[in-house]
Amino acid sequence: MKRLSRREFLSKTTKTALGLGIASQLGFQIGCHNGTTGPSEAAWRQLANSLQGMLLRPGDALYDQIALPRNLAFAGILPRGIVFVAGPADVQTSVRFAREHGLPAVARSGNHSYAGYSLTTGLLIDLSNMSSIDIDTSGGIVDVAAGALLGAVADATAPFNLLMPSGRCSSVGIAGLLLGGGFGFNGRKFGLTSDNLVQTQIVTANGELLNCNETENSDLFWACRGGGGGNFGINVAFQVQTHPVSTASVYELVWDVEDAHAAWAAMQEIGLTTSNDFSMRLGMIIQEDGPLPGSRNQSLQVIGQLFGGSAEELREILDPAFVAAEPSSSLIEELSFADATLFLEEFDSPDAFLSKSAYLIGPLPEEAIAIMLEHFFLWPADSREAEFKIFSWGGAYNQTSPEATAFVHRSADYIIESDASWHTEDPVSVSDASKEWIQELFVKLQPFFTGSAYQNFIDPTLTDWQSAYYGANFPRLMDVKNTYDPDDFFNFAQSIPT
Template sequence: MGGLGLAGLVAGGGALAGCQDGTTPAAPTGSPEPAAWAALDARLDGRLLRPGDPDYPAASRLFDPAFDDVRPAAVARARSAADVRACVEFARQQDLAITARAGGHSYGGYSSTTGLVVDVTAMATVTPNADGTARIGAGALLVDVYDQLGQAGRALPAGSCPTVGIAGLALGGGIGVLGRRHGLTCDRMLSAEVVLASGEVVRTDASHDPELLWALRGGGGGNVGIVTSFDFATHAATPLVLVSCRWPWAASAEVLAAWQRWISDPGGAPDTFWSTCVVSSVPSGGVGGTPALRLSGVSCGPADEAGVAAVRAQLDALADAAGQQPISVSVVPREHRRAMLIEAGCAGLEVAACHPRDRAPGGTLPRVAQRAASAFLREPLSTGGVATMLAAIERRQRTAGARSGAIILDSWGGEINRVAPADTAFVHRSTIASAQYVAGYDIRDPPAAKAANEAWLRATVAAMAPHVSSSAYQNYIDPELSDWARAYYGDNLGRLRQAKRVYDPDNLFRFAQGITPA
């Protein structure tokens, strides 16, 4: 559940498709009677919404309208761990599929089900503490996390997309613009309150159920329980320097090569400087036009005059290495909270407006339809890899009627890679960048256009496969990925399956890409 995509950071929402022995777990078959639903409703402090309720349509929808045809039997708007416990016990007793939802950004639609959806968005309190920690409800959206922590002068390294939920993001890792300096969101997780498949409510930390905490720190959302709140270690919300550069498309190969050296070489970009290099097609209404190359960055080093000058010097060195000056450069210091709103695509908006238009009063942000996949780069792409990437974007630019498509390269390294792969469930600790392939479309597009969009995405993934690692980011979850369990979890997969056996031995929490017990 959580990441930086064309529309921002997207939550993965995780689960496994087959048992260890290759069999498929039996799907839940329960169909509760009306009296059973009424009994559950009576147990809840929050509302239980069923088809026919006027609030059900909005409550049943995910961020991506592609999943609007998934009709939950009910959506429970949980207000407490006791509500979640009641839902878990009900699902187990009724043999009913169950899944949790916060932001609802899963690329695979895994935060919905035809059974019972436990919506935790009402549990969204953000409480900064004097010791620098913060307790954050599992339903808090990133825009509110940044806003409420920022008011206390604190911050948390997390994603950019404002409507992603903190739970899905943290459970799947959590890359963001402060990652190179402060690590992943999951690295900052100190404890969590979790409702287990048994219905037991536990608070896990380094001294209590430490193996559960290990699994929650990057083991994918929805695998070992439903989290209701987290404690995180925060850091000071210092001013940031925002960077944006555009280069001519003709210089793309040289700029990409120089950028990869810059983020990976010891003498290149400092850990305080995160950046993303995006190559994208530009819809032109027909065939033609020129794709775009853009570099965006955030420096969490000094934001005074000397700090801004140092950032400009870094960009000058990058341009010199590429042998091509950018068309435009913007280097602007901003107060932390405002900088994160800008990174969220909410420049000029206040916090209330930077919410989903159909789920929050005053919200203005639309839902987005897109398909995506990912890979990690453990070393810079070869000349052939860069050429393959650029050819894919040019091919989409030449396709009549195609909507925007992009390959997004986010810089990793720094503090992220100082954590050993086995210290948390998040195993991807030796990468220099992630690659996200994104194909946008309109839900109203005809079937042929949607098929062509998917075909471009899959052809791009296949063409790039020889040039990237076989691993993938679980928060950019991909329903079409083969050997996905190994791609997401690598050498940590066996230990995760052991944790699943301890905390959910009967595999109550299961869906298409969820971990099965060892």
């Protein structure tokens, strides 16, 4: 399945579905979803008739495809209804309906929650049709509806030579990314996506639409800048500061596994000593599709950019890595910023996986590099793929104080992400072995980490997530929760509690 298949599918089929009368619901027993009967069929029809958008129910033609999550490990969590909202009024209507009928409600934007927290057995409020993007070129503010994807935002800002600091994966939704922070290849220069938030509109648990900025509902605005999605309400739009761009030089280097240790050590030193214009993603990867039957493809890869710099300048910065170990392949090229964004773009497809994260102060020590590389030789034979990667941090990320916004991670040099994936058709023994592999890796490396974790790489196995994600800001986040959602209507396994 291609990375945009669900969104492309929706854009092509929504009008057709409406023409076929999908909004008029089929009779369907939903007791299997939660062991309760839920709203009556008459209530569901009333909801459908009150929406500008579309309501989809189990049994409808498009339901099975659209209900799928990005992480297929959670594909068994199915909603009683999916509302494709057309605007804030539909969100308000949906929230009030869910409350009235005792249904949990969850918002979905890009559908990338690693732990399946944009899923529900109740009412799924899909924001994908709320995808407008408007740009005020005089002030450089982009007004983004909550269902817009990062790739669409980049496409909209590029003709004006502007960028919104954001992530690398174009199929991620703006809402989930921004509300949990949002980092990417331009963040060391311009900060998190949430650092650039000027204003947002949010539907709260009582169905009220609020405007939030530094002076209006400022406590909720603070929480929306890194406090995580799905905690305080459903954000329907964001106004974000953009920045002017011109060119960037990009690079991609690959080393064979025997040179991985030397190259890793060299690259992370480069990342610590260069300007905020430099960024990198350095990762060890192992895949099932090796060059010979039954073999593995294992290599060290690094990709990144030098913002506004030439290819010659970038080659000079990277020279210590070439000296440490000659790459098996290399590319360094100066591009327009729009082309650089496309070069750095990550394409993903739905699969089943577990992801973990950590923060690192200073370089990963030689001992830890060796432990990590040795652990890759223990990768389960039947599993699909695994990665261990670090992204450059510091710079503008750390120039905002930890208490200024809800995003507390302001002292690290690197952020770490590791993931293990398997095929959905694999037996439980394979998925369990994959999960055990990544858990053991993090146990071995934990002494080298800070103890923090990134809330957007949400990890359902974390037991101390309150501290790991939010640190000293957690009590204040609870205060905001008690103010705007005292009944804990918006909740999931790792949501901010009341």
